[in-house]
Amino acid sequence: MKVHEKIRFMRQSKNWSQEEMADKLGMSTNGYANIERGETDVPFSRLEQIAKTLDVELLELLSFGERNIFYLVTGDNSQFNNHIKMQQSGHLDESIELQHELEKMYLILKQRENEIEYLKEIINLMKK
Known part of the structure; x- marks a missing residue:
């Protein structure tokens, strides 16, 4: 299960709508929906905020019983700095x-x- 799928699953298990989750995170519903669809790279700070909102440890959100490889995206474009990408391993x-x-x-x-x-x-x- 990918991170965006885990986020959606955990939100649904709390019976929260995407709108409610977006409000809790202080972001637009459309922006949050893009996260759940896996259409956007999520900054590490946002992942921390999502984990806190869902009342889970960040490690639990990111690992959820699976092995993952993390790498930091770096480059000249500051928009993409400090974003975490995940790649399923094995x-x-x-x-x-x-x-x-x-x-x-x-x-x-x-x-x-x-x-x-x-x-x-x-x-x-x-x-x-």
């Missing part, structure tokens, strides 16, 4: 694959529970 072993599948099933179950609650609300409104 293949996931069977237990990590199973853990990933379990996490996906948890998200599917949670989504179905939310849909059921929504449908119950609609039914109650239609009865009135």
Whole structure:
């Protein structure tokens, strides 16, 4: 599981919307959504802020049971200085694959529970 996927998973496990998470981080919803989609390099300081907001250790957010290789992006363009890029190393072993599948099933179950609650609300409104 990549970092942006872990961030999304952890946010969803707290039942927070992207808008709520963006507000907690003091950023735009669009900017936060780009992080969750993996469309932007995330500064180390922002990763620290995300971990704190999710109430997890930064190392937990970055490793989550997998081995990762980190490298610091450096160069003349200050916009890209001090950004962390992650690259998955090796293949996931069977237990990590199973853990990933379990996490996906948890998200599917949670989504179905939310849909059921929504449908119950609609039914109650239609009865009135």
